[in-house]
Amino acid sequence: MFETCLYVYGIVPAGRLEVDGVQGLDDVPAEGIAVDGLEAVVTRHPPATRFDATEEALVRHDAVCTAVMRLVPVAPARFGTAFRDEESLRGELANRAGELKRILERLEGRVELGVRVFTSATVERPEGAESSGTAFLEKRLAERQTAVGLATAVDDRLARLAVARTSSVLETPGVPLSASYLVGRESVEEFRAAVAALDGEHAHVTLICTGPWPPYSFVDGAE
Amino acid sequence: MSDVARYREVALVELVDRVLAKGVVLSGDITLAVADVDLIRVELRAVIAAVVAIEQRRLDEESRV
Secondary structure: OOOOOEEEEEEEEOOOOOOOOOOOOOOOOEEEEEOOOOEEEEEEEEOOOOOOOOHHHHHHHHHHHHHHOOOOOOOEEOEEEEOHHHHHHHHHHHHHHHHHHEEEEEHHHEEEEEEEEEEOOOOOOOOOOOHHHHHHHHHHHHHHHHHHHHHHHHHHHHHHHEEEEEEEEEEOOOEEEEEEEEEEEEHHHHHHHHHHHHHHHHHOOEEEEEEEOOOOOHHOOOO | OOHHHHHHHHHHHHHHHHHHOOOEEOOOOOOOHHHHHHHHHHHHHHHHHHHHHHHHHHEEEEHHO
16 A cells, blocks of 8 residues: 555544545645544645645645535644554544544534734833833833733623633733634624624724634633 | 735734644644744744734824824
8 A cells, every 4th residue: 555644634523524625735635534433634645744834834724624614513633743644543533532522512513713902002111310110110010901901801792702712811012812712603793793893992902803713722622 | 004914914823823833732643843833933923023013003103193
């Protein structure tokens, strides 16, 4: 048998997928490999292929998951995982079957939406003798509290329309909130409308909603 | 930067962030070296910083109007 390695894009419930016409890395057509009621979406490559994380490769990985997501629930894999042969892949899927099935059940009919909030508020370090370092620090602290308050308010409101969320507050300066929400397909439009409404309510702040994404942020099966 | 261009830029950052740092981690025979991922994430942070800077400049300009 021709030796190949198998690059994995994601895991779906077995027998519900048609991947005809979906092309993966290096334009290789995707196929499914079924094990224990699960199916891995893969492409075959020569042994010892290096999977470099170029922008094109990352976009392609996501495109495969997105194409699959339109048809069936998918647990997208993190970029860069390949197996030396089918046996090795089957072994891993068999070991993880229970966990992966639980994850997929939770993802049925749901998608991930991303929200980033940008603010313009940045306090300049004051020049001149009258402004003390303490005043500067107090201003910075007040600004931080405002940003945290805004992020929490936005996050709480959007979370009401979601099944689950993962959010990070003030991880990047100028971005008070960077969050992901798991949303039922029927609620996507309502969710987008809520983001647009929040964007309108807050001056000096921009909210950008991205997606629907394959649910990368909601594949933790540790329950 | 137009709204569409800005959306694309943010969406690309969000994509890279998700594909590299989230998703199911399978124990494969070949996995992307951690050093590579760290390097890409450093570059990614630079992209985010650039997007934030553009966004802040736009907001500042709007608030002056």
